[in-house]
Amino acid sequence: xxxxxxxxxxxxxxxxxxxxxxxxxxxxxxxxxxxxxxxxxxxxxxxxxxxxxxxxxxxxxxxxxxxxxxxxxxxxxxxxxxxxxxxxxxxxxxxxxxxxxxxxxxxxxxxxxxxxxxxxxxxxxxxxxxxxxxxxxxxxxxxxxxxxxxxxxxxxxxxxxxxxxxxxxxxxxxxxxxxxxxxxxxxxxxxxxxxxxxxxxxxxxxxxxxxxxxxxxxxxxxxxxxxxxxxxxxxxxxxxxxxxxxxxxxxxxxxxxxxxxxxxxxxxxxxxxxx
Numbered sequence: 001x002x003x004x005x006x007x008x009x010x011x012x013x014x015x016x017x018x019x020x021x022x023x024x025x026x027x028x029x030x031x032x033x034x035x036x037x038x039x040x041x042x043x044x045x046x047x048x049x050x051x052x053x054x055x056x057x058x059x060x061x062x063x064x065x066x067x068x069x070x071x072x073x074x075x076x077x078x079x080x081x082x083x084x085x086x087x088x089x090x091x092x093x094x095x096x097x098x099x100x101x102x103x104x105x106x107x108x109x110x111x112x113x114x115x116x117x118x119x120x121x122x123x124x125x126x127x128x129x130x131x132x133x134x135x136x137x138x139x140x141x142x143x144x145x146x147x148x149x150x151x152x153x154x155x156x157x158x159x160x161x162x163x164x165x166x167x168x169x170x171x172x173x174x175x176x177x178x179x180x181x182x183x184x185x186x187x188x189x190x191x192x193x194x195x196x197x198x199x200x201x202x203x204x205x206x207x208x209x210x211x212x213x214x215x216x217x218x219x220x221x222x223x224x225x226x227x228x229x230x231x232x233x234x235x236x237x238x239x240x241x242x243x244x245x246x247x248x249x250x251x252x253x254x255x256x257x258x259x260x261x262x263x264x265x266x267x268x269x270x271x272x273x274x275x
Contacts, residue, residue: 006246008273009036009254010266011074011227014053015045017261022053026062028263030069032270036102037062038072038227038254042112043080044119056089063097071097074193074227074254075106075175077113078137079130080122083155086137087144087162094145094167103141104193104225106175107134131180138172138188145169173225177205186212191223191251199244202226206248223251230255230265235272242273 012025029037041055055073062071071093076086094101107130108117117124125133136155143150146169149161174185175193185192192209196202206224213222226245230238233255242253255269 006242006250007035007070007252008242009034009038009070009072009252010269011038011040011072011254011256012261012266013256013258014039014055014058015042015048016050016259017053018051019053021261022058023062023065025261025263025266027065028266030066032266033274034069034270036070036072036252036254037066038074038104041073041076041080043116046115046119047112056086056093059093059101060089060096063093063100066097066100069100070102071100072102072173072254073104074173074225075104077108077116078105078134079108079125080113080116080120083137083140084144084157084160084162087141090141090170091145091162091165091167094170095165099168099170101170102173103170104173104175105134105138105141105189107131107181131178131184134174134181135184135188138174138184142169142172171223173223182209182212183216185209186216186218186222189222191225193225193227195227195229195256197228199241199248202245202250203248206250210249224249225252225254226250227254227256229258230269231258231260235268238269239272 010029026037039055042052043054045052059071114124140150144162147164149159150157151159171190173191173193174189177194194205245253
């Protein structure tokens with residue numbers, strides 16, 4: 001695959017932005033011609049001590065401020081919200097955006113997700129339990145979006161139904177790199193998302209999931225999303241990364257601006273990778 005076939009996006013981490021600043025950033029990302037704009041899922045200011053915007057409601061707000069760009073969440077911590085409530089919230093975003101939502105689902109990392117759980121008084125489950133819940137949500141959320149009635153004691157769902165929403169279920173992308181996460185992605189999801197430090201790391205991880213697709217007999221295409229932190233990434237390096245990632249079979253690259261709120265950085269990235 002060449003870079004011209006690669007979807008390119010920006011993830012302006014929503015820590016520290018005023019809402020009007022973040023809105024301006026998302027609108028600028030679309031105007032410059034990026035294909036995807038993404039956000040993370042954290043509900044508390046900790047451990048950074050500054051404001052954090054809630055992801056599902058942020059996406060709903062941005063659905064009304066953008067026109068064509070894909071809206072993504074990378075990734076939802078499935079242990080933080082009841083799956084029925086999460087499915088209902090994201091259904092609103094899918095409807096409001098006229099089908100532009102992509103849903104990344106993850107198990108919640110110990111490094112950050114535990115602060116969200118502490119703030120809400122929700123126990124942070126052991127990793128095995130979080131992975132099992134992720135597996136269940138990847139299988140179950142699309143069923144709820146299709147209007148099915150779902151009973152799943154593991155997910156605390158009892159004859160649960162959102163009803164006939166009249167929406168196309170959003171794509172589900174599993175985020176992570178552990179063997180259990182990769183298996184969940186290959187068996188049930190539309191795609192796989194991974195954060196890497198360089199193109200070679202992605203190449204090695206991509207081979208593992210390609211081998212797993214063959215091992216498990218997956219025949220339908222698996223979307224491959226890649227994120228790289230770009231706060232201090234030089235534009236030329238960003239272009240080289242995108243070129244190499246494209247040659248290794250990725251379908252989407254998202255540049256993460258975790259602490260960099262300078263809109264000029266977005267302009268420079270656009271010139272390097274889109275121009």
